[in-house]
Amino acid sequence: MGQQVAFWILALLCVGAALAVVYVRDIFRVALFMVLCFLAVAGLYVTLNADFLAAAQILVYVGAIGVLIIFGIMLTRESKRGSPTGKLRPAAMLVAFLFMATMIAVIVGSEWYVASEPSSGATTTQIAQSIFDKDGFILAFEIAAALLLAAVIGAVVLTRDKKDK
Amino acid sequence: MSVGLEHYLVLAAILFSIGLYGALAKRNAIVILMCIEIMLNAVNIAMVAFAHYVNVIAGQVFTIFIMVVAAAEVAVGLALIITIFRNRKTVDAEKYDLMKW
Numbered sequence: 001m002g003q004q005v006a007f008w009i010l011a012l013l014c015v016g017a018a019l020a021v022v023y024v025r026d027i028f029r030v031a032l033f034m035v036l037c038f039l040a041v042a043g044l045y046v047t048l049n050a051d052f053l054a055a056a057q058i059l060v061y062v063g064a065i066g067v068l069i070i071f072g073i074m075l076t077r078e079s080k081r082g083s084p085t086g087k088l089r090p091a092a093m094l095v096a097f098l099f100m101a102t103m104i105a106v107i108v109g110s111e112w113y114v115a116s117e118p119s120s121g122a123t124t125t126q127i128a129q130s131i132f133d134k135d136g137f138i139l140a141f142e143i144a145a146a147l148l149l150a151a152v153i154g155a156v157v158l159t160r161d162k163k164d165k
Numbered sequence: 166m167s168v169g170l171e172h173y174l175v176l177a178a179i180l181f182s183i184g185l186y187g188a189l190a191k192r193n194a195i196v197i198l199m200c201i202e203i204m205l206n207a208v209n210i211a212m213v214a215f216a217h218y219v220n221v222i223a224g225q226v227f228t229i230f231i232m233v234v235a236a237a238e239v240a241v242g243l244a245l246i247i248t249i250f251r252n253r254k255t256v257d258a259e260k261y262d263l264m265k266w
């Protein structure tokens with residue numbers, strides 16, 4: 001019962017914040033609504049028994065990505081122009097609506113396999129075992145580490161001022 | 166009617182469509198980046214919902230990797246936008262026409 005109430009509140013909050021990201025004109029408020037949407041998604045992870053992911057969501061998305069995007073807005077100083085839509089707007093609306101209708105029709109019409117018992121208990125140990133055990137995702141984990149390093153170096157190289165060499 | 170797998174999948178589809186609309190229709194490059202993040206989050210919700218209701222932990226592991234890629238993407242994407250802004254004094258994606266045919 002509590003899980004259902006939490007789901008509906010968080011789902012409405014999440015979709016409302018996402019719609020605000022698309023419709024609000026003030027770009028700084030858009031960034032704050034995006035952070036609210038990420039927070040609601042973290043709450044949804046809690047209702048899905050994903051405690052570690054909820055914490056990671058708040059740390060990575062709300063903390064890091066939210067601050068990074070707000071920094072980007074400050075550094076580009078275009079906030080007075082708002083967030084206008086381009087000439088693709090009608091086509092984009094049509095494509096998004098068609099995609100949503102198709103997806104919902106497929107989801108509602110399909111017979112999904114659901115385990116008799118949904119997952120329960122703490123997930124951190126299970127995730128760690130799934131990554132680091134034999135036959136786990138250890139190679140993907142190492143590649144992710146290399147990807148992060150490359151992204152950090154790339155970001156530093158791209159934004160460095162070329163004049164003070 | 167109790168909340169089940171379908172509810173989470175429909176929510177993910179709605180969220181993905183909103184992000185898709187924003188990414189296609191917006192002109193501010195930073196807003197486009199935000200909408201891409203919303204799309205990635207929608208996929209994460211679907212992945213975690215499957216992990217919960219089908220009871221396999223791999224879905225959550227994939228979500229972690231998606232988060233890593235999203236963080237890397239935002240870092241490089243913002244660096245690119247800031248570099249282009251320095252050179253062309255705009256973040257309007259429709260004015261980024263250097264490589265247009």
